[in-house]
Amino acid sequence: MTAAPPTGVDQAAWASGLVTFRVHGQWLGVPVARIQEVLAGQRINPVPLSPRGVEGFLNLRGRIVTAVDLRAVLDLPPRSGSRGVMNVVVQREEELFALVVDAMGDVLQVTEEEILPAPSTLDAVWRACCAGVVRMDEGLLVALDVDALLGGVNPD
């Protein structure tokens, strides 16, 4: 299949590979270049009146990081317990965000041809932040457009 890569995909960013992680059984990925670091077992301080999708703040060596609950953003059922939670730290416009996910996977090297456009049947919430999909042995991986994802989290 010849894939004109979907819009919003930065070719250079994809070249370095995708860091993969799982949320509610679904594989997701973010280009390696976008990721600052991955943290485990961080204390997230909840904040009343947070916009939907914001779980609270965590302290990354003196910098404030906004924790974003991917389950809430992607309309998935809430997590039961906080066991095995991982934080994928990304930067957007000088601000740090931690994507709260269930578990980490490997770094996946993908070629341009392997990236498929987001299927039109995908739920609107998902399609808004999907940069493309990649077929893997374990199923489809949804590559996230981090900017669109975080841009969608707004104060109510």
Next chain:
Amino acid sequence: MDDLLREFLTESNENVLRIEQEMVLLEQRPGDKELLGSIFRSLHTIKGTCGFLGLQRLEKVAHAAENVLGGVRDGALAPTRDLVGDVLAAVDVVKDILEGLERGEDDPTGDDEVVIGLLSRWLGGGPSTEPEDFDHLFRAAANTRPAPCEPVVAEERTPSGSPSLPRADSAPEPATALAEQTLRVDVGVLDRLMDLAGELVLVRNQLTQTGRHDRESVVSMPVQQLNRVTSELQDVVMKTRMQPVGHAWATLPRLVRDLCSASGKRIELVLRGAETELDRQVLQAIRDPLTHMVRNSADHGIESTAERRAAGKPELGRIVLDSFHEGGHIVIEIRDDGRGIDVARVRAKVVERGLATAEAVADMPDPRIFSYIFEAGFSTAREVTAVSGRGVGMDVVRRNIQKIGGTVEVTSVSGQGTTFRIRIPLTLAIMSALLVGVRGQSFAIPQIGVLELVRVGAAAGGQVDEVNGVFFLRLRDELLPLVRLDEVLGFVPGDTVTGYVAVCRAGAARFGVLVDAIHDTHEIVVKPAGRMFSGVRPYAGTTILGDGRVVMILDVSGIAQSSEVLSRSQLDHGWMESTAGEATEDAREALLLFDAGSGTPGAVPLSRVARLEEFPLRDIEWADGRWVVQYRDRLLPLVVVGDGSVMNDQDPRQVVVLFDETGAVGLVVDEVLDIVDHSMALESRSVTPGVVGAMVVSGRATDLLDPDHYLRQGRAGRSAGHPPPGRERSRPARTRTRGSAR
């Protein structure tokens, strides 16, 4: 843009600013050789570097200006007003070119012939001389003390390394010329350094806590050492962010000079305490308000020379800027010896604009009257002359100062001058905060907003009353509205009111914030909460505590607003001001007394009354589900006290117009009785909506009404639950039953 050019631009912008200041000084001190030397040096640096960078246009203009100054140095020319004006004109061209370069133009085009013509006129159009011999001036400048009022660090800078963050080196000290003692550092780097220092403090705290259990441990000594070093590091890092306040007023001498030239006034600008240091964030925030106030003083405060002569004052007007520390704050005073604010005119204006009644205004003390000049739109262009001009944008000035947690006051003596007094925090980055607990979570309240703490609950001292679902704290005969923090933060409020009340101040008003627990006070480093929280009102930022927890910093006035316990106007200058302001136990307030037909006279604070009106019954209409009357091209909703009716057999109807920031409402009464100055202490509290409580006024039981209740009612579009059945004009229902109460 390459690094070389960027550095040239930053440096040249600083040089230009300095030249401007020094040219103005030179005009006043024509014989000052070292000043001239300094100007030469700055100009020559610009010229030299642009030759190097191939910026021919800039070089030509700078060169022409340098030639004229050469004439001054040789004694052939005197630095007259015209000459200084022409050199400043050349500086303006240089500024334009620099701006063009900053926008990315290679060598911005433009016509410099005019200004070069102006300059060469001084030299008789003759051949330009290259002023090379400025070395002796240079040395003279470097080794002498700068004049006291000369703003900031000019002398110590070397051509290649003028600092963006000079320290307190404006203190007159012999400078080691040409030594590289300063360094340009990106502000972002300093901010990050600050973060890291804060983080180090956290690690230190954790270590000392561990070390406490084992005093004999081998690490206890190094931990103590770490402790000291960390504290010192934090101090030093804080200092890197400090800048002399003189940076904020560097542009003022030129501003005043130009205003003088344009108006023919003579004004001396005295700058004192320029070395007082402030956090750069604060500094940036006050730059514009300061400029505005000085312009105001020069423009409207100081009279023309003729006027001053006639008033028996020296022709030379004075504007003094004074900056100093006062109790953890920086105070900046702007004093002029001009005509002062005309109190009578402001009073008239206040009445004319319907901000208060003539009676209220007459009773207000002068300081209260002056505070009206900070009202939005108080003085429009037309009114500038009417109220000595003060007021254009003064609301913006106050808002900007309040934004950084500062205050501004004005005092004025007619004929003698006006003083503005700005009080601002030293830094926004670090503040003292009170940690409070709500539902097991901690929040920080800036200490500056907290007046006192009161314990409330079953067995505790503070007494809490409820009026129609709104809670009040009774504190020394004062009734403070109470905000339940749990409710504000979206929790379901508990049944009982127990815990602690932090009595807070927002603007002029006071109110209580009910919390579950009071933990501790902390010095906190303020960090922005991030974009996702920009619209979330109760928060002012976040901070990281010693144990690593992230807590939210609460915005006290934001809380008051989001809880709607205080209306906006109360926050600004509401009726609680006088009860809160003077700190007297028996606070008094002017009350408007009226008979509302309910048997008991009613009272509202006069400060909330815009005016008293009479409307004939035929003008009162039923529209949009409420009684209204056409009033000043708008519809004024009418409401009544209690269960009375807007319409009865009285014609015309008397109406008390109440106001707040969002609008006005007409309170229909049977008769206005009196205006009295009375204590605000209540005899009893009421559960009736709209009634705060009862008090005895002039020997009669009187209901103190809550203006905001009626304003809300007016906005809600319901006329006290009395839809007009068939629009009955005369309702005998309960008219004039008050005879017995009389």
